Amino acid sequence: MIEKTLIVYYSRSGISEKVAQTLQAQLGCDMDKLEYAEKKHISFGAAVIEALRKSTAPITGGTHKPENYGRIIFITPVWGSGLATPIRSYMTEHKTAVQSYALIVTCGGGGLSGTIKDAAAILGKEPSASEQFRSSQVNEGHYGLEQFVQ
Numbered sequence: 001m002i003e004k005t006l007i008v009y010y011s012r013s014g015i016s017e018k019v020a021q022t023l024q025a026q027l028g029c030d031m032d033k034l035e036y037a038e039k040k041h042i043s044f045g046a047a048v049i050e051a052l053r054k055s056t057a058p059i060t061g062g063t064h065k066p067e068n069y070g071r072i073i074f075i076t077p078v079w080g081s082g083l084a085t086p087i088r089s090y091m092t093e094h095k096t097a098v099q100s101y102a103l104i105v106t107c108g109g110g111g112l113s114g115t116i117k118d119a120a121a122i123l124g125k126e127p128s129a130s131e132q133f134r135s136s137q138v139n140e141g142h143y144g145l146e147q148f149v150q
């Protein structure tokens with residue numbers, strides 16, 4: 001049986017959003033786009049500081065209830081070899097409601113293992129599936145989502 005899936009993503013500059021929209025079109029599932037509640041945009045410098053501090057922040061956009069889904073697919077940019085703040089904030093807020101999750105990261109060069117570690121430390125479990133795409137791959141359309149479409 002296909003589990004009910006929710007995609008939860010954050011994207012500062014559109015790369016993770018492209019992956020999220022492609023995956024949603026393939027799965028036809030619900031999707032939440034996270035945003036900072038108190039600002040429209042975050043500067044690169046401020047984002048680096050948040051990433052290094054592993055900060056959380058108030059977020060909006062989490063409109064679906066995670067406890068209603070058997071699988072959540074998180075899509076996040078890599079920030080400082082870890083999660084972007086809005087995804088960290090969502091995971092922290094909803095950690096007891098996340099039953100099973102997969103993790104897709106987009107990055108400049110790498111960072112999947114650090115980001116998995118970050119997520120597992122918050123959620124108390126490893127992702128059932130994970131994948132990393134460099135932003136150049138996403139821009140060129142070279143990203144395969146087969147393992148998440150089942």
Ligand SMILES: Cc1cc2nc3c(=O)[nH]c(=O)nc-3n(C[C@H](O)[C@H](O)[C@H](O)COP(=O)(O)O)c2cc1C
Binds near residue numbers: 047
């Ligand atoms: C604050 C910040 C920190 C970043 N840290 C890393 C990093 O540690 N490793 C990496 O490969 N890319 C890093 N990047 C690059 C992004 O992960 C990459 O450009 C990503 O695809 C952007 O996704 P988005 O357009 O969805 O925001 C960082 C970008 C920002 C803004």
